[in-house]
Amino acid sequence: MPRHRRAAKQGNASFKHESAFEGKVRDLTSDGRGVVSHPDGRTFFVPGVWIDEVAEIRVVGRQGKVGLGQVITLTKADLQRREAPCEHHGYSADHCGGCPWMFMPYQVQSAAKLRRLKSTLEDLDDGTTQLDGLLAAPKELGYRNRAQLKTDGSKLGYVAAGTRTLVDVTACPILSARNGESLASLRKALPNPNWRGRKQDWQTIDLDDNLEGPSLNKRLPFRQGNTQQNAVMREWLAQAIASMPPDAPVLELFAGSGNFTEVLASHFKTVVAVEGDQQALQQLSDVAPERVQAHALNLFSVPAVEAWVNEKQGIRVLVLDPPREGLKVRTPFLKELAELETVIYVACDLATWARDCKDFLAQGFRLAQVTPLDLFPQTPHLEVLSVLTRV
Numbered sequence: 001m002p003r004h005r006r007a008a009k010q011g012n013a014s015f016k017h018e019s020a021f022e023g024k025v026r027d028l029t030s031d032g033r034g035v036v037s038h039p040d041g042r043t044f045f046v047p048g049v050w051i052d053e054v055a056e057i058r059v060v061g062r063q064g065k066v067g068l069g070q071v072i073t074l075t076k077a078d079l080q081r082r083e084a085p086c087e088h089h090g091y092s093a094d095h096c097g098g099c100p101w102m103f104m105p106y107q108v109q110s111a112a113k114l115r116r117l118k119s120t121l122e123d124l125d126d127g128t129t130q131l132d133g134l135l136a137a138p139k140e141l142g143y144r145n146r147a148q149l150k151t152d153g154s155k156l157g158y159v160a161a162g163t164r165t166l167v168d169v170t171a172c173p174i175l176s177a178r179n180g181e182s183l184a185s186l187r188k189a190l191p192n193p194n195w196r197g198r199k200q201d202w203q204t205i206d207l208d209d210n211l212e213g214p215s216l217n218k219r220l221p222f223r224q225g226n227t228q229q230n231a232v233m234r235e236w237l238a239q240a241i242a243s244m245p246p247d248a249p250v251l252e253l254f255a256g257s258g259n260f261t262e263v264l265a266s267h268f269k270t271v272v273a274v275e276g277d278q279q280a281l282q283q284l285s286d287v288a289p290e291r292v293q294a295h296a297l298n299l300f301s302v303p304a305v306e307a308w309v310n311e312k313q314g315i316r317v318l319v320l321d322p323p324r325e326g327l328k329v330r331t332p333f334l335k336e337l338a339e340l341e342t343v344i345y346v347a348c349d350l351a352t353w354a355r356d357c358k359d360f361l362a363q364g365f366r367l368a369q370v371t372p373l374d375l376f377p378q379t380p381h382l383e384v385l386s387v388l389t390r391v
């Protein structure tokens, strides 16, 4: 889940010492920053601005060919702007930076997500795709069932976007009530010499409102980060498969701990579930009914996938929910699954989803249904639930 912290490659001195400029925001990036044109034609990415706003911008570095800027003043602000409901919101090294769109009302954030999806669909929709309305989140705050905190023994919080600076977070309004209480009680233990960084600058504390208590330096298997919206996704999946013949063999890729496997197994007689994380696979195997065959496989390894998929004949339905990289290794599936009729693709990254869909379309599929769902309000993240069918 996207805390949008990809470290930018900053530090080109000639860029840094350039003078400020005024520019208009013409678009938003996938990580939520404004795209602004410099008067000399160069493109800059600037956090904390919205489409059509005009700002005086300080040049702070660059990321490849693109310049990085910070707002000095907004000369034309969007009238819908609001006071962000979080004291740690902002874009400097003192701010958490985890909710980049918090300064705009929820409906405006949602409209921007939908706009991006529609623009992506221009290349995929043959005119027959059913585009459903956005399944908006019932709670724009208080929804996160999980969070990863860092501590150096005196501060406890998040690492500011694109930096190595630990921001002391006294409260985080997007956390679920239980996780908010855990954060507050952890803070009472500060300063805590046991939490001082050992090999690294800090230690990691995971909050998960399904667990008894916080977990220190332990990697947890994946869990969808918004419990209410996960229930909506499961319901969507149940509806998508409801009219399919139960004896159609199903292959599920990136099955995790079995969140969607459970829905599939309540309808289909045979589900082959594939996952690369051993801990997740163990959890899946512990709860899966007999009709589920669980397999450990690195789905990003070409030889491993080729060898495995070769033996899989007769699969008629493919369900996948990959990480941001999408279905990186897809040719073996496209080549070998000759009887495939339906693909149900749950995506957390629009760009890789569109890339993969294009390859399915080239193999004779059409994009039948697209349902956007908001898992993470206050961020640009959009989950796309989609169905492709063979023409």
Ligand SMILES: C[S@@+](CC[C@H](N)C(=O)[O-])C[C@H]1O[C@@H](n2cnc3c(N)ncnc32)[C@H](O)[C@@H]1O
Binding pocket: 222, 223, 224, 254, 255, 256, 257, 258, 259, 260, 274, 275, 276, 277, 280, 297, 298, 299, 300, 301, 321, 322, 323, 348
């Ligand atoms: C977005 S999660 C989906 C999990 C599950 N569908 C759920 O709803 O909880 C993606 C899953 O892909 C798994 N994964 C990531 N890279 C993988 C790889 N190279 N091979 C196999 N599985 C991988 C992760 O461990 C994670 O469980």
